[in-house]
Amino acid sequence: MEASPYLSAIQSLSGQTPGEKYRHLHSIAIQIIQNENDKKEFVESGFTARLQPALLPFLRIIVGNKLKIKEFVIEALKSDDVAIVEQALGAKWFFNAENECIRLDYFLNKIMPFISLRTRRRLFKTLPRCFMNHPQMADNFFTSFVNLYGLDSTLPLLLSCSEEFILDVVLKRRVRLSNKFLRALYLRYPCLVVRYLQLGNENNEKNLEERVIQKIDVSKYLKLLPMIIKHYPEDFFEICESLDTWYISGIKIGSTRGKFLLKHLKNVGLKTRRAKLAFQMTPLKSVSNQLNAQEFEMIFENLFPENEIELDVYDTIDHLRYYPEEKKFLLLQEKYKLAYGKDILDKPGIYLVSQFFDILPSGVKEHFGKKVLELFRGTSEYYEFVDYLPPREVIPMMKERITKTGSAQKVSCIQTMIKSCGNYDRKADLLEVLQYYHDQYKNEPSEVFFRVGHTFMQKFSIHELDMSFWRIFMNFVRNVYVNGDLYNSEDYFYWPLFHAGLLFFVKECQENPANDETKQSLDKFIKMILDCYLEHDMKVDPIPIDYCSTKLKRDCLKKYLMSIPLLYPENHEVWTKFGNKLALVSYLVKAIDDYNSVKLCRGSIKKYKLGTTVEGETMFRVRDYSWLTKFTLDLLKDGESYTDAEDIRKYNVLKKSLKRHDYQLYEIFVDGEIDCIRNLEVGDALSLLKREPSKVLGKWKLFLNACRKNFKSSRPSFRKFLKVIKWYEDLPIKFVEQSLLEIRDDGSIVVLALLLDGEAFSKTVQSYIPEDKKIDEMSDDAKSHNLFISTLIKSMNHVNPPVSLETMLTYCQGDCVHLACNTLRNVALRIPTDKIINFANRLIKNKSAPIRKLGIELSCRVSSFVDSSVLALESNYWIRKKIMKIIWKQFKQTPSSKTLELMKSFIDGLTVDDKGFFRMLSKVDEVDKDFVSQYIQDLLKKIDELEDPARSKLLSSLTDNLIDTTIVNFISDDVLGDILRKQFFECDHRFILNAYLFCDPNKFDERLKTFLDILREKFKEYNKPHPKLPRHFPMNLQVHEFFDSITFRLLCSKKTDMSRKLITACLDLFLEKLKPYEEPRIFMILYIVKDYTDCPTPKEFGIKCAHTARRLVESLGSEMILSDIGMYLEDMLSNGHVYPGNGIVLRMEVIEGLLQIDERLAALIGVKTVNIYEVGKYDDRFDEFFKRWDSTKDPSVLAALNSFRNQARNYEN
Incomplete structure (x- = not known):
């Protein structure tokens, strides 16, 4: 076929299928190899008369693999034909570390400069298999390649490097490894993976130096962590202990790994915090199966927090899910008393936990129920808990109440009786209740039945009922069904009832086949279910296929299949509805x-x-x-x-x-073929093609039309189908010929692109190159023509070997330029880089901005560095932005003096109009540690040249990227101090604390001195009004907000010697520069936070606060500050970071400390310290404090006390 020599060559091979044609191709290769003359001629010239020229490159790599000729493989790697490249990459004999070609200098000089970017990426994934037993070679290759081609593309090669080398690269380049990479690496170097994960463990003192260089976020690897349990359980627990509590729930451990975890715990001890962690992560069933009763009880004991207020009873009971039912309460009661010295039955509000009442033994339930009812006797809430009483008391009580109340209360009374029966598991009493309801209220509206039924389903398992219950239920359902109320609600209470009833009566029929009552009940159930499903459109699965044994399921299914045609013949009207x-x-x-x-x-x-x-x-x-x-x-x-x-x-x-x-x-x-055509997208056609190609050939037009119809599909199945048929007999020829005849029809051009080679496709589309740069929007066929050209350009992505660069360039004009440039960008990935370089240099000189932009991008892709002259000459904003992104990526991927100099030249050339670039340039956390200081200096120099507010925004963006990052450890003090001076009050205060003061303990004293010096300079502007706004004092406001924020962040972080020194120094500076009455709130905060940093326990903190309060009252000459102190303490003790424990408990302990020093002062502060919305949660100490304060005769104390009382919520509870 002249239009495609490539297809003609394939068709010339004998055989109907790809397998047969490949066999013929390999037989030609063998014939050449076996004939010395032919072999010599083919090796020297690459020509043989046995095969058409278009397939000779393919034959050449086949022969090269068979004869192990390295030149043939290298030549194939340089090809732009994907099929030939794949053959070359599959040459295992070539990609062998023992092969003399696998040498670094050989690759750098003979291979890498001449292969495409796609091949380069594939090569980096192939080489690791080659170096698995030669890590030193992999180290050398990686070092050279990463400097030339960047880290991202070279990273797969790191997998085959030596263990120490990998660690060095991770630390030096601060590499964030993916979950997928770590999984593969774990199979090779498990210790290294554990060591990497430990970089996220801030409690690990052994790797402190490594974490200064590189710190990771372990929460990104939660799904990976269970992998290390079997061999590294100790490390697993250490890492988990460093995680915040909410992350622990994200770690899911299967039964097998849970077994290893529990085995480790048995060896180290079950009475540890780690046992609690294991309990949270491991399936409860696995825990119950792996531990004996004594071991389980030891772990369960650890679930009780130190402070009773923090105990979640729901979760605690849930952990007993697989513990023997009769022992649950005794274990819970025993461990609760051991933890808190109290009986759990006396815990306030425990009666609200319905699960707790469920696990109580019958005798305890009755006693506990009566105790609860006594709390509500005479209140409106009494009947909400009356079901806690046994049925023998509840049923008569509710029956009597029904006779005295209105109809609205009847349902709730019946529900209460059912709940009581459920709470005490009394089925005999339940039967009495149901019979009572049926006899007295069977004619009530259907809503009553729904509500009663729901309550019943919540309290009892409907699958455990016997015939006596089902007789009553059948009467209920039949009554609602006959009245037509069964369909008046969308309530799906019926379906569990129907399923359970169906299974029950089917089972009864199996056991008692002669029982006519059972058969009739089953028939009625089937009729009602089908009536709901077919006649009233209540579409819920009618068959309970998952709830019973195989035989029961079979009989249910069979009963439906037999009943449907009897109840609803073929001509019944229901088959035309819904x-x-x-x-x-x-x-x-x-x-x-x-x-x-x-x-x-x-x-x-x-x-x-x-x-x-x-x-x-x-x-x-x-x-x-x-x-x-x-x-x-x-x-x-x-x-x-x-x-x-x-x-x-x-x-x-x-x-x-x-x-x-x-x-x-x-x-x-x-019709199998027609069905495959309809399902072309899901791969059915491909299966048919492999199974029976003659059927596809017989209906090739239908398959072609289906391919054209699916050309916009995102699924790859139809494209794969077309690529495969290229090697079948006759099919590709018919597809191409028909598509050429109907080339403007939707999808035809895509079919041609997938079947033709680049040269043939270029000739085909040559006549469709747009003559006008602009599309004539007024022409009749403007829309169809535009769609055709767009599809044509996009289809070039699929051509293999690719379309020539010159052909694609002809479409890069007018309205098509952006689409064509995108296509050219993609196709360039498959073209050898030496060809791309020359082509890109031509594009750079083009007048069109999109083409110049593409040329620069292509040039940077294939060469190591950007030509700085291109940067200097370019003025287009978007092209400059593209250049900036490329340079930035090169600087990140291949940091060196050369790329740093390139970045500097770019930064120096920036103007005010380029301020949009600074968002990316300020990402200093991505810069290599060896160059970050110099880079920031260059950036600051340029920022200084800009004017406010741009300068301030850029400095803020810069400091934001220095928070919570290890890169700050490699920035010189001079640079950090310079940033601090420029942006002291405006920057995020976490930068001052985390990135500057606290990041290196060895430099803290020197940096603190710089920090205080800057503050002293700022204080010179204190109390000076704004020149234009005399009522505004800008420095006063900045100082106030700064210290308010700084102290808050100190409270939210761990106490250290550095934080103590900082707060002491700040307080001393305030005392030096200001009087307490000039900034009373900040003085108060600094004193309190200093007291907090000095005191290890909340009680000692309360004692110190009392002395501080006295000092402040004396300094200010007023007790007004006491109210502020109380409110600040309330807020401070609520944030969850100061002192371990619950804020409610902490407040009580702080007040105890206050009371040791001054009763009156403790009252005035303490009343403001407690929260008016939490009074019901405090322990007995709360009542003792208020009783003491109540007895005082001090009007100020009584006023504060009564003010609190008058606003308190839920005081009694």
């Missing part, structure tokens, strides 16, 4: 398929195909039920008529289920 036919038939066919495959064959596809079952049962067959077979046929014939998404889904379910269930019947109903 989409019933499609919904029910698809459901039943799927149910049959699932039952056969999952229940009978235990998921074995082989057994399913052979028709054999695990239990020896006969399989269900759709064809055994004529009505179902006919309905299925009708639905499959109507397949094209479905437009609704849900109908299409059901249709596909039906087709898929039938296809797996009975393929012969499926083929009778469905």
Whole structure:
């Protein structure tokens, strides 16, 4: 075929399928190898008369692999044909570390400069397999490649390097490894992976020096952590202990790894915090199975927090899910008393936890229930808890109440009786309640039945009821059904009831086949279910296929299949309503398929195909039920008529289920080829092509039309189909010829792109190169022409070997320029870099900005560095931004003096108009540690040249990127001090604390001195009004806000010697520069925070606060400050960071400390320290404090006390 020599060459090979054609191609290679003359000629010239020229490069790599000729492999690597490159990369004999070609200098000089970027990426993924047993070679290769091509593309090669080298690279370049990479690395160097994960453990003192260089966020690796449990359980626990509590819930451990974890715990001790962590992460069932009763109880003991207020009773009881039911309460009671010295039955509010009442033994329940009721006797809440009493007391009480109340209360009374029966598990009493309800209120509205039924379902397992219950329930349901109320609500209470009833009566029929009552009840249930499903559109799964044994499921399914045609013949009107036919038939066919495959064959596809079952049962067959077979046929014939998404889904379910269930019947109903065409996107056509290519050839036009129809699909199946048919007999020729005839039809050009080689495709589209730069929007075919050109340009992405660069460049004009440039950018990845360089240099000189931009990008992609002359000459903003991104990426990926100088030249050339670039340039946390100081100096120099407010914003952006990062350890003090002076009050205060003062303890004193010197300079402007706004004192406001923020952040962080020194120095500076009355709030805060840093316990802190309060009152001459102190303490003790423990408990301990020094002062501060919304949560000390304060005669104390009382919420509870 002249239009495509490549396709003609493939067609010249004998065979109908790719396998046969490949065999012929390999036979030609063998013939050449076996004939010395032919071999010599082919090796020297690359020519043979046995094959058409278009396929000679492909034959050449095949021969090269067979003869192990390295030149042929290298030549193939330089090819732009993806198929040839893949053959070369698959040459295992070549990619062997023992091969003399696998040398660094050889690769750098002979291979890397001449291969495409795509091949380069694939090569970096192939080389690790080559170096697995030669890590030193991998180290050398990686070092050279990473400097030339950057870290991102070279990273796969790191996997085969030596362990110490990998660690060195990770630390030196501060590499963040992905989960996928770490999983692969763990198989090779497990210790290294653990060491890497430990970089995120701030409690680990052993790797402190490493964490100064590189610190990771362990929360990014939660899914990976369980992998290290088996061999490194100690490290696993250390890392988990460093995580915040909310991250622990994200670590999920399976049963097997949980076993190793618990085994480790048994060795180190179960009475540790680690046992609690293991309990939180390991499945409860696994914990219960792996531990004996004594071991489980030891771990359970650790679940109780030190402070009782922090205990979550719901969670604690849930941890007993698999513990023996009769022992749950005794264990909970014992461990609670051990932890807090109290009986859990006396815990306030415990009665609100319904799970707690459920685990109580019967005798304890009754006593506890009466105790709870005494709390509410005479209140409106009494009847909310009356179900805590036993049924023998509740039932008469509720019956009497029903006779005295209105109809609205009847339902709640009946619900209370049912709850009481459920709480005490009294089924005999339940039967009495239900019979009472039936006798007295069966004619009540259906809503009553719904509510009563819901309560019943919550308290009892409906699957455990016997015939006496079902007789009553049948009467309930029949009554609602006959009245027509069954369909008046969308309440799905019915379906669990129907499912349970269906299973019960089917089982009864199995055990008592002669019982007519049971048979009649089953028939009624089936009729009601089908009535709801078909006549009233209540679409819920009618068959409880997952709730019972295999035999029970079979009988349920069989009963439906037999009942449906009797109740609803083929001509019944229900089959025309609500989409019933499609919904029910698809459901039943799927149910049959699932039952056969999952229940009978235990998921074995082989057994399913052979028709054999695990239990020896006969399989269900759709064809055994004529009505179902006919309905299925009708639905499959109507397949094209479905437009609704849900109908299409059901249709596909039906087709898929039938296809797996009975393929012969499926083929009778469905034209297999047509069906494959409809499902081209999901790969069915490809399967048919491999199985029976003659069928595809017989209906090739339909398949071609399907391919063209799917050309916009994001799924790769149709593209894969077209690529595969290239090696089949006749099919590609027919596809190409027809597509050429209808080239402007949707999708034809995509088909051609996938089947033709680059040269043939270029010739085909040559005549469609736009003559006008602008599309004539007024022409009649403007829309179709634009779509065709757009599709043509995009289709060039799929051509292999690719279209020539010159051809693509002809489309880079006018309205098509951006789309064509994007395509050219993608195609360039497959073209050897030596060809790209020359082409890119031509583009850089082009007048069009998008083309120049593309040229610069291509040039930078294939060469190591950007030409600084290009940067200096370019004035277009968007091109300069592109250049900036490229230079920035090179500087990050390959840091060196050269790239630093390039960055400096770029920064020096920036103007005010380029301030948008600074967002990326300020990401100093991404800069290499050896160059970061100099880089920041260059950046600051340029920022200084700008004017406010731009300068201030850029400095803030710069400091924001220095927070919580290790890079700050490598920035000189001079540079950091310079930043601080320029942006002292404006920067994020975390920069001052985390990045400057606290990041290096060895430099703290010197940096603190600089910090204080800057503050002293700022204080010179204190009390000076704004020149234009005399009522505004800017420095006063800045100082106030600064210290308010700094002290808050100190309270939110861990106490250290550095924080103590800082707060002491700040207080001394304030005393030196100001009087307390000039800034009373900040003086108060500094004193309190200093007291906090000096005191190890909250009680000692309270004592010191009392002395501080006296000092402040004396300094200010007023007690007004006491109220501020109390409110500050309330807020401070609530933030969850000061002192371990709950804020409610801490407040009580602080007040105890205050009381030791001054009763009156403690009252005035203490009242403000407690929270008016939490009074119900405080322990007995609260009442003692208020009793003491109440007895005083001091009007100020009584005023504060009564003011609190008058606003307190839930005081009694």
